[in-house]
Amino acid sequence: MEKVGSLKLYLIDIVAVTKKGFYVISTDATSAYERLRKFLDDKGWFFKPEREMRSIRLIAESVEYPACDSILLLDGDNVDYLIER
Numbered sequence: 001m002e003k004v005g006s007l008k009l010y011l012i013d014i015v016a017v018t019k020k021g022f023y024v025i026s027t028d029a030t031s032a033y034e035r036l037r038k039f040l041d042d043k044g045w046f047f048k049p050e051r052e053m054r055s056i057r058l059i060a061e062s063v064e065y066p067a068c069d070s071i072l073l074l075d076g077d078n079v080d081y082l083i084e085r
Contacts, residue, residue, distance in 0.1 A: 009059040009072050012036050016050030025072075029056050 010032040013021045026032035033053050040051045060072035 006062045007072060007074070008032070008061045011057045011059050013054040013056075014040070014046070014050065015052045015054055016046040023059070025074075029058070032056065 005027060007025050007027060008029075010024050010026065010029060011021045012024055012033060014036075022036050024032040024036050026035055033056060037051060037053075040046060045051075058068045060066065060070035061068060062072040062074060064071070066072075
């Protein structure tokens with residue numbers, strides 16, 4: 001495991017889904033969308049143009065003083081600062 005800094009919880013809306021979004025935990029917004037896009041592509045959900053991101057919002061971050069005002073707490077051994085690479 002490699003230390004990568006804080007993890008962040010994002011809410012991502014895509015073109016195909018108007019009432020619900022996808023929650024993704026990642027180190028940054030780009031990685032969060034890439035992870036969601038891969039998941040949607042692998043599952044074959046929606047048509048490709050419908051998988052495009054409409055919006056992304058930072059919900060919480062695993063630091064003591066997050067810029068978004070919400071702290072992300074994760075249960076587990078050092079999981080809030082470590083992810084597998």
